Amino acid sequence: MLKPIQPQSSDSYRGRFAPTPSGPLHFGSLVAALGSFLDARAHHGQWLVRIEDVDKTRAVPDADTQILKQLEAHNLHWDETVIYQSQRDDVYARVLADISAQTYQCDCSRKQIRAQGEYYTGYCRTRQPRPTPYAIRFKNDNAKTHLFDRRHQYVEAEVQFAQEDFILRRRDGLFAYQLAVVVDDLAQGITDIVRGSDLLIPSFWQATLWQTLGGRTPRWLHLPLVTDPNGRKLSKQNHAPAIDATHPIANLIAAAKVLSLSLGDANDYDSVDAVLTAAILQWQSQWQMIV
Template sequence: MTDSGCSTTLMTNRYVGRFAPSPSGDLHFGSLIAALGSFLQARSNRGDWFVRIEDIDPPREVAGAASRILATLEHYGLHWDGEVLYQSQRSDIYRQILHQLYQQNRCYYCHCTRARIQQSDGVYDGHCRNLSLPSQDASLRLHVAQPVYQFHDKHLGILKAEPAFASEDFIIHRKDGLFAYNLAVVVDDHFQGVTEIVRGADLIQPTVRQIALYHQLGWKEPDYFHLPLALDHLGHKLSKQNHAPPLSLDHPLTILAEAMLFLGQPLPDDWQDASIEALLTWGIDHWDHNRIPVTPELTTHFPFSNDSV
């Protein structure tokens, strides 16, 4: 399959990274870990660092969150390259890719309900694959003819997926008309020329599906680097769904220092007297991804306090 006008990025050896939050809430400490890790990895490789707002699920979006996310990144000194990409403005590209996949018999319409899938132990069994069903009130599933059962993570090594999950024909366009995350993220990472995806370990599982879609589209997949996650004092993952508190705008230097320590990075002796720019410059110059904790599991972080660093 050709790019069909999907990619405008020239193929070069330049490193390209990205941070792609959804506007379902404000940034929290866990978000900062992902943003800072991807930022430092990109800048230490003298590469570009893009920001993308993944706003393709309006029911989950919080009013004003996208603008607050961007303002918070700037407040913490995490300045991006180029224009911010909004997925909500890319529907035509997604439809084009879906049309190409359908024309090549790589996806099909599915009318199965969640209740029916639950009867099959929660794993879709390909029931609609060869029925040539109409598009009305249907989701669109990728025919995973060549499943990806494992992948190499540049931080965690070889990671294996559950065979049933990896081989399941997964949804790329939802019945409610929304584009699926796995479709949009692959199309946009390819479009932006991303060479390495640095993100939280909570996104390890869908990686095999995304790689399978790269293969279906005839595109080279990027490298993957999954970071440890942060927990609150109750052992819950810091997330918007778990109502993690928004990042404070009052102590950005101290919180950045705490995030660098979380990622296993050293701090300069006089960091408390440094500017945010100086601390980030130090972080770039001394960045060593081998110092990041090597675990796909959650790593504990207790709520921020002024004396926690």
């Protein structure tokens, strides 16, 4: 595993965009990609792209290729080789083995968990070993219940949620997102995580795992979500349409508006790079950190 890079100043900024290849990029995904890209460039940092296909059942063939082409069409160019979570099972397995003393087997079904209450109670902690198939849960004894987000400021978690023993490997044998995302962020030396606000709450579990694995927790910035006319998050599950990559200038201006940037009209720009330059300057005025 790559040695984690510890953030010391804005000069060491390393950010990432990590789409799930369950379909092409939709407008909400473009907003998240643009926000993370602008934050990296505004801080003269590195911007990486990671394909988060740890849940192999959700991956759609060739969606990763389409996503990368959509990013390139908007001149959102990454700085290092794209990595795929589906190719890193051996890494996740080693980490899971390293922290085995802080994990346990759980064969509870979702129905059984719901019957016990809103949150998992740790029922299997004292019932080891369990018959297969079983999940691997984390003994969440030192849960992070507060974090600082650059947009939301100081955020306090619902304590019962923050302290829940969350899953690191699923009953079907696939590694859980919570484990994979933290392992990969540490391995790639990620210092700053800029993503949609739907992932703010899971950040508490991830911050706890960062702490457990010995890494310095990143800086967080959770962006506004794009919603459909019914108020639901724009997502692939909700059949959000793919962005039309033949109109990158208009797309970027619309995405920047969601991020509270005012870039004017598409006719004001003669190139995609001109749009991005203007957006970076505005982002610097609003979000540049002083370290």
